[in-house]
């Protein structure tokens with residue numbers, strides 16, 4: 001495995017550009033998957049043998065950062081290459097101190113991704129791609145504007161990744177599209193850390209004739225899920241259900257280190273489960289002769305925290321367990337088994353894909369192409385923004401080896417991610433000049449985003465229907 005910069009790759013020492021650009025794109029977003037819980041990102045537990053094997057044959061971005069610690073803004077950035085404060089598909093609620101959890105009626109997922117924004121699926125559809133998506137969870141849905149550009153978009157249509165993958169391959173086999181975008185949004189790593197089930201409300205549209213098959217297959221999947229028991233000796237109150245997690249997340253609840261270990265083991269079990277199906281996806285593409293014509297992207301929208309900085313699950317913070325996501329991209333004809341160590345962001349994914357596909361990018365994208373050589377040899381230091389919600393005003397700026405966080409109240413944190421990767425020591429007091437510099441840099445970026453957002457569409461409120469509300473409840477977001 002080689003660790004390398006994009007500039008070095010651009011010298012052509014490893015890249016061997018194909019004569020024709022790749023034809024298709026498969027995008028897999030594993031919701032809530034933090035990078036450091038995959039073997040290929042250094043995890044000691046065997047959570048991800050098949051993802052690791054895939055990465056060995058791909059470009060792996062070792063330092064990829066998410067623009068927000070929760071699904072809607074982050075995913076909208078991935079799909080548009082615009083930051084949350086510009087695309088505005090985010091929350092106007094104060095997501096402070098678990099308000100969203102304990103006073104769920106105060107929680108408002110404010111706006112959807114406006115139709116005026118161009119998404120990856122729209123650009124590819126207009127370039128002649130057949131576009132198909134199967135998503136799990138609430139935010140990746142049409143209610144929040146994320147179905148734009150998909151000819152077929154299946155929302156919580158099946159109980160999970162196995163069934164969505166079967167449907168994807170059935171579609172590919174029947175349609176035999178000349179070019180395609182296939183998007184899978186996977187929820188099994190997200191809390192609750194329990195096996196999949198057929199939910200009466202959410203899955204009422206399952207074909208009644210196929211119910212015996214679904215029941216049998218769900219039973220199989222439950223066994224597969226439970227098989228990866230990373231902490232078999234545990235005896236205690238943690239079971240990974242949503243009720244259980246909310247109880248432990250409550251401020252002031254005493255949580256034993258042993259119980260946190262179990263929470264992590266349960267989370268890891270979901271990763272091992274998804275890993276199996278990512279492997280099946282790769283095998284399925286290979287069997288169909290599509291693997292060497294297709295860009296395959298595996299990433300996540302944000303991570304998950306286990307009290308590293310006092311909280312459980314996700315939504316609020318900007319620490320590495322939350323923002324550092326896997327980004328593994330296999331491009332036919334591109335260098336393989338290479339680790340790119342530069343800091344990159346989910347905001348860069350769309351321009352990179354368009355560059356590899358040789359499709360012109362629309363004006364105004366806020367990311368850059370990660371195609372080796374695209375940025376030239378002397379790419380300037382990039383800093384990536386973290387924007388959790390618009391109202392609260394907490395922001396983060398993340399550059400190579402450093403992170404600056406500023407709360408809406410003006411509290412500041414600065415971390416040296418090389419010397420202090422766990423972000424234990426706030427260096428603002430020792431390095432006031434650096435803090436001043438990053439504060440100014442952040443203010444500049446905020447002003448720039450505000451100016452751009454003003455030129456774009458007015459945010460449009462998301463109308464949350466009963467099915468979405470039910471799904472949000474199942475994920476622990478609403479009451």
Ligand SMILES: [Zn+2]
Nearest residue numbers: 031032071301
């Ligand atoms: Zn998410």
